[in-house]
Amino acid sequence: MLPNKWPEAIANFVSASNAHQTDAMLAAFADDAVLTDDDRIFEGKAAIRKWSDDEYIGSRVSLTILDFSLEGEEASLRVEINGDYPNGPYIFNFSFRLENDHIKSLFIS
Known part of the structure; x- marks a missing residue:
């Protein structure tokens, strides 16, 4: 359960992830978002979709x-x-940077 104080984009990311809903998960990201996972960089929603x-x-x-x-x-x-x-x-750490109510970047370590 996500506390009410969590930013909506992160709440949406987590709930969509757990529901296995790719489109809803991607909607939490800005169009030009960057995701970094295992020293690999995925730029934009198309690349993030492929990673997902x-x-x-x-x-x-x-x-x-x-x-x-x-x-x-x-x-x-x-x-x-x-x-x-x-x-x-x-166990992972997800570090988010938010911009305009969307995830601008996500760094997974």
């Missing part, structure tokens, strides 16, 4: 929020990720 189809929603991801922080337009989630991954679950 191959490695995220395509892997039937499930996020459990462990921690959350927000400072201005910067937000951080610590998540446990399950899905069709070998040797899971995994």
Whole structure:
């Protein structure tokens, strides 16, 4: 459950991810958003969709929020990720930068 204080874009990202709804997840991003995962950079919604189809929603991801922080337009989630991954679950940090009520960047570490 997401607290009311969370930015709508992040709440939408998490709920769409857990519901495996790619279009709804992408709607949380700005058109020119950048996603960085495992030292790879995905620029724009088409590249983020490909990443998601191959490695995220395509892997039937499930996020459990462990921690959350927000400072201005910067937000951080610590998540446990399950899905069709070998040797899971995994713990990751998702660092978001927000702009105009959308995710401008997401860095996964």
